Amino acid sequence: MAGPLQIEKDSVAMGRGEALASVDGALIKARSDREAVALWLAEYAHAPQTFRHYRKEAERLLLWLESHGERLGDLNRPRLEQFDRFLADPRPRHDWVGPPRPRHSPQWRPFRRPLSAASRRQSLVILQSMLGWLVEAGWLTHNPFRLMRDKRRRLDNRSDGVERYIERDLWQRCWQQLDASAPADATARQCFETERRRFLFAFAYLLAPRVSEMSAARMNDFLRREGRWWWQVTGKGGRAARVPVPDAMCAALTRWREALALTGLPDEEEHTPLLRALDGRRGLGDNQLYRLIRGVFTELAETLDDGSERGRAQARTLRRATPHWLRHTALTHQAQQGVELRYLARSARHSRLETTARYLHAEAEEWHDQVNHHRLEGAKIPPKGAPE
Numbered sequence: 001m002a003g004p005l006q007i008e009k010d011s012v013a014m015g016r017g018e019a020l021a022s023v024d025g026a027l028i029k030a031r032s033d034r035e036a037v038a039l040w041l042a043e044y045a046h047a048p049q050t051f052r053h054y055r056k057e058a059e060r061l062l063l064w065l066e067s068h069g070e071r072l073g074d075l076n077r078p079r080l081e082q083f084d085r086f087l088a089d090p091r092p093r094h095d096w097v098g099p100p101r102p103r104h105s106p107q108w109r110p111f112r113r114p115l116s117a118a119s120r121r122q123s124l125v126i127l128q129s130m131l132g133w134l135v136e137a138g139w140l141t142h143n144p145f146r147l148m149r150d151k152r153r154r155l156d157n158r159s160d161g162v163e164r165y166i167e168r169d170l171w172q173r174c175w176q177q178l179d180a181s182a183p184a185d186a187t188a189r190q191c192f193e194t195e196r197r198r199f200l201f202a203f204a205y206l207l208a209p210r211v212s213e214m215s216a217a218r219m220n221d222f223l224r225r226e227g228r229w230w231w232q233v234t235g236k237g238g239r240a241a242r243v244p245v246p247d248a249m250c251a252a253l254t255r256w257r258e259a260l261a262l263t264g265l266p267d268e269e270e271h272t273p274l275l276r277a278l279d280g281r282r283g284l285g286d287n288q289l290y291r292l293i294r295g296v297f298t299e300l301a302e303t304l305d306d307g308s309e310r311g312r313a314q315a316r317t318l319r320r321a322t323p324h325w326l327r328h329t330a331l332t333h334q335a336q337q338g339v340e341l342r343y344l345a346r347s348a349r350h351s352r353l354e355t356t357a358r359y360l361h362a363e364a365e366e367w368h369d370q371v372n373h374h375r376l377e378g379a380k381i382p383p384k385g386a387p388e
């Protein structure tokens with residue numbers, strides 16, 4: 001298998017202004033599929049998180065085709081079906097699947113694990129867009145996605161409800177651990193890490209940010225207007241928004257600032273990073289935050305796994321959890337606490353109410369309870385929650 005695509009944000013202008021050979025009739029200047037894809041990715045250079053996500057999906061497709069001696073122009077519907085199956089089970093596994101490694105490392109692999117059905121749908125959505133752009137650019141003559149009769153079903157990444165979140169009972173157990181103070185004999189570094197971990201999870205739970213939004217957050221993104229605090233954020237697609245800051249977040253922010261030797265809440269002149277590295281000054285990047293949160297989930301799993309059936313099940317959940325689960329958890333719990341859909345959508349910064357509605361689990365619970373009244377005549381049904 002070849003190495004990762006040499007496509008970085010500072011080199012996405014590949015082919016611009018150069019006299020490169022290109023395919024007949026192409027409206028872009030590129031010498032290979034990789035260079036053509038680089039030009040497509042250049043459209044997303046202003047959105048680092050999106051750029052990296054789209055590069056990952058394009059990379060997998062190109063590497064798979066190259067491993068079979070094929071190009072994007074060889075992709076047809078049968079091959080697309082085979083690629084979809086490959087995403088679910090990349091083989092040979094040792095060539096394609098491995099733990100996180102730097103992109104320049106010989107141990108780098110395109111997959112951390114086989115993709116779930118939802119992740120495969122998301123991958124195909126992105127690749128359909130990429131191939132459509134390359135057709136418009138004249139690099140390809142066809143888009144095999146257009147031949148899918150059941151394309152709408154295949155590419156619909158919506159589901160009836162969000163499943164990747166932490167249920168309330170488990171969240172409460174996690175927060176109990178996160179809210180604990182550092183031991184009396186802890187070093188200065190351990191005290192700082194304890195406070196940072198606490199604030200990081202409080203921020204994620206109370207305001208439902210994406211990881212990229214957390215890493216980009218500055219102190220003066222928190223502002224006071226007419227006696228109320230708001231968090232101003234530029235999110236997905238470059239959309240700017242203001243999100244209400246609850247009192248619990250103000251308290252968490254004040255405590256975090258005390259750990260940084262700062263007083264009170266931020267003022268408009270504080271352009272410094274909100275989340276800090278161990279030196280207390282530098283900010284944290286997306287990847288650093290991702291690894292930090294995953295590490296905390298692993299620690300929590302080990303702490304809560306007390307050998308009981310409940311403890312083992314909760315530990316399994318936490319070991320599967322990713323940072324984005326915190327956003328799902330925050331929005332789900334707000335919905336369960338009665339926040340209206342219109343306000344929940346604005347907090348989530350969703351463009352469609354249907355997207356936000358996936359967090360409304362209360363209706364499903366009521367539906368389940370009502371259907372539970374439907375029973376066999378004469379059957380003895382144990383009370384709800386009783387062991388079978």
